[in-house]
Amino acid sequence: NDSSIEKKDSVGIVNGLAWTEVGGETLSVEVNIMDGTGKLELTGNLGDVMKESAKAGYSFIRSNSYKFGIKSDFYKNYDLHIHIPEGAIPKDGPSAGITMATAMISALTGKPVKHDVAMTGEITLRGKVLPIGGLKEKTLAALRIGIKKVIIPFENKADYEELPDIVKNNIEFIFAKNMVDVLENALTKPFKPSLPVKKSGNNLLPLDNELYIKNDISNVTIAKL
Amino acid sequence: NDSSIEKKDSVGIVNGLAWTEVGGETLSVEVNIMDGTGKLELTGNLGDVMKESAKAGYSFIRSNSYKFGIKSDFYKNYDLHIHIPEGAIPKDGPSAGITMATAMISALTGKPVKHDVAMTGEITLRGKVLPIGGLKEKTLAALRIGIKKVIIPFENKADYEELPDIVKNNIEFIFAKNMVDVLENALTKPFKPSLPVKKSGNNLLPLDNELYIKNDISNVTIAKL
Amino acid sequence: NDSSIEKKDSVGIVNGLAWTEVGGETLSVEVNIMDGTGKLELTGNLGDVMKESAKAGYSFIRSNSYKFGIKSDFYKNYDLHIHIPEGAIPKDGPSAGITMATAMISALTGKPVKHDVAMTGEITLRGKVLPIGGLKEKTLAALRIGIKKVIIPFENKADYEELPDIVKNNIEFIFAKNMVDVLENALTKPFKPSLPVKKSGNNLLPLDNELYIKNDISNVTIAKL
Amino acid sequence: NDSSIEKKDSVGIVNGLAWTEVGGETLSVEVNIMDGTGKLELTGNLGDVMKESAKAGYSFIRSNSYKFGIKSDFYKNYDLHIHIPEGAIPKDGPSAGITMATAMISALTGKPVKHDVAMTGEITLRGKVLPIGGLKEKTLAALRIGIKKVIIPFENKADYEELPDIVKNNIEFIFAKNMVDVLENALTKPFKPSLPVKKSGNNLLPLDNELYIKNDISNVTIAKL
Amino acid sequence: NDSSIEKKDSVGIVNGLAWTEVGGETLSVEVNIMDGTGKLELTGNLGDVMKESAKAGYSFIRSNSYKFGIKSDFYKNYDLHIHIPEGAIPKDGPSAGITMATAMISALTGKPVKHDVAMTGEITLRGKVLPIGGLKEKTLAALRIGIKKVIIPFENKADYEELPDIVKNNIEFIFAKNMVDVLENALTKPFKPSLPVKKSGNNLLPLDNELYIKNDISNVTIAKL
Amino acid sequence: NDSSIEKKDSVGIVNGLAWTEVGGETLSVEVNIMDGTGKLELTGNLGDVMKESAKAGYSFIRSNSYKFGIKSDFYKNYDLHIHIPEGAIPKDGPSAGITMATAMISALTGKPVKHDVAMTGEITLRGKVLPIGGLKEKTLAALRIGIKKVIIPFENKADYEELPDIVKNNIEFIFAKNMVDVLENALTKPFKPSLPVKKSGNNLLPLDNELYIKNDISNVTIAKL
Numbered sequence A, B, C, D, E, F: 001n002d003s004s005i006e007k008k009d010s011v012g013i014v015n016g017l018a019w020t021e022v023g024g025e026t027l028s029v030e031v032n033i034m035d036g037t038g039k040l041e042l043t044g045n046l047g048d049v050m051k052e053s054a055k056a057g058y059s060f061i062r063s064n065s066y067k068f069g070i071k072s073d074f075y076k077n078y079d080l081h082i083h084i085p086e087g088a089i090p091k092d093g094p095s096a097g098i099t100m101a102t103a104m105i106s107a108l109t110g111k112p113v114k115h116d117v118a119m120t121g122e123i124t125l126r127g128k129v130l131p132i133g134g135l136k137e138k139t140l141a142a143l144r145i146g147i148k149k150v151i152i153p154f155e156n157k158a159d160y161e162e163l164p165d166i167v168k169n170n171i172e173f174i175f176a177k178n179m180v181d182v183l184e185n186a187l188t189k190p191f192k193p194s195l196p197v198k199k200s201g202n203n204l205l206p207l208d209n210e211l212y213i214k215n216d217i218s219n220v221t222i223a224k225l
């Protein structure tokens, strides 16, 4: 069922790969952003683990918004709605984590996502990409709907080696260690932060929103984005 | 049981088609709008998937209110109540998505909906219409209560070909790809936006309600409505 | 068990007819209104469908308050408590819809309800009266406690024809299509709206509480009440 | 188990009679009032029906506070806690309704309740007393702990006739139709309202707290209390 | 398992006695007080009855704070956290009521609790101590961990008589009728209220926090504490 | 599965040891801190006992923030998100208590945690470390992923003696009685409080945030941190 494949690059819409009772499956993650009060709406027949995965990605973005040029107070002045269509199909598990995070970042920055890219991977609070299962079934589904590039966790490299030739010959694979790897390959334009970045000082608890900016700035290369 | 068919075009009331344990069924979606604080009330013995479908339509409208001439802050100054009568009958599934969205838009704009039109289709956050099941049973039910035109998802065209002649000869079919197709065929009057539409600038995160206006304005033809 | 029958016309108390596991049953719907913040309390061992039915009636009243002479901001400055005594008996289903709506309107306007009238019927968001089941058992119960007039849905007319003679000979029947029919027969005094009614203009989204006033004013005859 | 019987008249503590799996049982309803924000706390292993019964009594008091000399805004400036000790024993049913209402009124007015009086009866939103079951077992339990007077619903008079002689000879019975009957027999002092009572005017929706004062003032004799 | 026994008198930590599936058990109730907004946090794998017991004790303290020298608005400017360690073990029942109340009072007043005292007893809203079960198993557990004094409900005196000699010879027993008895034996220092106590006047509903001070001041001897 | 092991010392990330259905397991606790309103988000497929354990640690930190140089109002101006990756695996039990508390303190103070240290232990509200089960399986898992030092509860010393030689020879063990022991061994830098510490006076209830500072300051040696 190919109904959810976009014909062109869109803002806030990302192709995901899922593994359901009926085998490998593609899904389309949609994110809309609206004036609001900071509500995070999650719909599309999502299980608890998938909802928690969305929240992990949301906190990752809140903690790193300045790196993406997103205003740090977005979480309280806008509502985000993450929806995964085909509401009749129950969906669960952590493997749509990077897909939902990418859709949120695209919607918040206005940068389109390549329509022929799909991805699968669990996300951590710090943006690491963790391995997933069912890679063969997922990539076969991606092949069927014309996906050209698939982003998978770096730690699934061994599973990649076992993929059928028809998949490896027709799809380009990206092995992602973290969300920077994912975004570089999924977005149509590179980031150029438009907001000044404050470095952490020596004080233990800085005022305002300096706290989370300081948190792990030591191991971030802003220019890389 | 034909009890819920309106005799004339009404604001905020739309005929839907459902597929229940007892076969094809018509239902009537009612929307009332009241001064309030932005509450979305959903009643009528609706399952979780149907409630999520209503929320997807609600966010679609919030994200695109300027296209319909709806004040962008409606979501916080009015309460919306979506009710589907015949409370004794449990209802679920995503296929009333476009029906509920049409009823909300009708109520918010004051434009009546044609009383002899019925519809069925899942809605996405961006207003795409996704395919549904049970088309034969649904359209037979529509025929019984005197529906003249049925709006179905474009991707159900193959199911349409298999419909019995009595249905195809007595009902006009519309194949909808998105909510614009739906509204053009269901509302009694075309839209003429009364509010100025702001185009997105170059800034990453515009102030006020520019954010969601900007989101996918690239692929919207305002004049079309 | 006749314990809940009032001896005289009261404000906010209406006789309903229910159909339970032990057969036809009368019940008494009580509504109290209190200074408050807009809370709707529902008690008396009510199932979810019955609670949703109360909410549909509540929204019907909010959307049409000006027609009944009720201040449009009642929903935020008063708490309403709907209670159905005999808490040991579980109650459910949509057929107390018009009973609860009548009790609320009586309490909000101060107009008493005739103590020898009973009623049964589902209510829609627009005040339509939908058919119900178990008419024979319900009306036999009404007869036992001395009810003189019973209001039933217009669409139950066929069921009425099948009622036993003892019921038809001793009870006057009213066939109601909508809440106007119900109120004309249940309240002791006609309505005379005390608040100015604003007609809708040409603007799409009027300010303040004009929105819902405008909604379906076209098919309302104010003078009729 | 007699542990919860008070030795002298107390404010906010009332003896109730319950019927549990192990037969007739006495229980002690405690009410504390505290500065607060209008919270109603219900503890003591109470089932849903018993909790709803407490809420019905609470709304009865809110709607009639002026008759008892209780400031009409008590419901938003004080927290009420209703607790029924012996938390290990599950309690349910509507028959503690008048007991909880009496304890609340005692606590709010500072008037003690007679320590040798017990009571059982369902309460309605308007203060009517509805019949209950298990009268024999309940009154035998009352006898065991030294209760001198028991207040029961007027409609349980037939059950009273069947009580064993030992109960009828040792306990005085009061047959209550409404809460006025209950309070006259349970409280140690009569009421003298300290607040001016406003009569309802002709306007449909009075300002401020006149609304509920007006509600059924027609059938209340203030001087009776 | 003796892991939770303190070596010296602490503020806000009290030894309790419980009766679980594996027999008599000691537990340690911890209370922390923090700047906050009046939240009562309850953790440690506690069942509903135990949580309600904590709330009864909390309301007892709110209603009597002036007797303990606790500022009457503590309930809205501080958060209380009651935790019972060994989270892997489910705990329930009302018998930790006086233990949790003592820990709260200790934490709120800064008075330490004797580390070699343990206690068990249900608490009522008015501070009465109600009897409990499993006294033999509980006191044997107390003996094992070196408890020198155990406070039990006065109404468990008959159970005390049946205790084995080894328990009666090595542990001092206190028979408590109410929380005053408990606190006199558990705290290391007597109370000297530091806040002026207002006596109740003749007015029915006093302003501010006089309401609950008035409630049962008649049977309290302040000097006794 | 070694996927969650960090290669260098990080702020807010701590290695924990768990015991699941499939044996000993390492897990990585992540904490992000964000501008917010005091929400504590807990994700990663955590059971109720584990969530309560996180709350106990959170209250421990709130009650002792001044000792760690954390601004005392952090709990209302920042949101904390605790996430434990590998969302597909259900996690429960109290033994990650000290791990989550250490991760929170690291994130709030900006002090990194040693990447080759792992820990297991229940935490109390006062920062005591309670014993846990499954030590052998947990430490074998730690060995597999290259952990050099493991912090365990002091009361698990007997279990330590029974560990296989390969574990004892390759891992350094720390026996912790309280969170001070844990932090001294897990953090890369010692604490130097940057905020003035107020000593408690003689008044029973000090103003502002003096209350919890006073609580158990008697047995804390600030200079020790």
Ligand SMILES: [Ca+2]
Pocket: A001, A002, A003, A004, A025, A026, A027, A086
């Ligand atoms: Ca699909």
Ligand SMILES: [Ca+2]
Pocket: A131, A132, A133, F086, F087, F088
């Ligand atoms: Ca996994």
Ligand SMILES: [Ca+2]
Pocket: B001, B002, B003, B004, B025, B026, B027, B086
């Ligand atoms: Ca129908």
Ligand SMILES: [Ca+2]
Pocket: A086, A087, A088, B131, B132, B133
């Ligand atoms: Ca479908």
Ligand SMILES: [Ca+2]
Pocket: C001, C002, C003, C004, C025, C026, C027, C086
């Ligand atoms: Ca009845």
Ligand SMILES: [Ca+2]
Pocket: B086, B087, B088, C122, C131, C132, C133
């Ligand atoms: Ca029906």
Ligand SMILES: [Ca+2]
Pocket: D001, D002, D003, D004, D025, D026, D027, D086
């Ligand atoms: Ca008892």
Ligand SMILES: [Ca+2]
Pocket: C086, C087, C088, D131, D132, D133
């Ligand atoms: Ca009954």
Ligand SMILES: [Ca+2]
Pocket: E001, E002, E003, E004, E025, E026, E027, E086
């Ligand atoms: Ca223990």
Ligand SMILES: [Ca+2]
Pocket: D086, D087, D088, E131, E132, E133
């Ligand atoms: Ca007991």
Ligand SMILES: [Ca+2]
Pocket: F001, F002, F003, F004, F025, F026, F027, F086
């Ligand atoms: Ca692992």
Ligand SMILES: [Ca+2]
Pocket: E086, E087, E088, F131, F132, F133
């Ligand atoms: Ca344990």
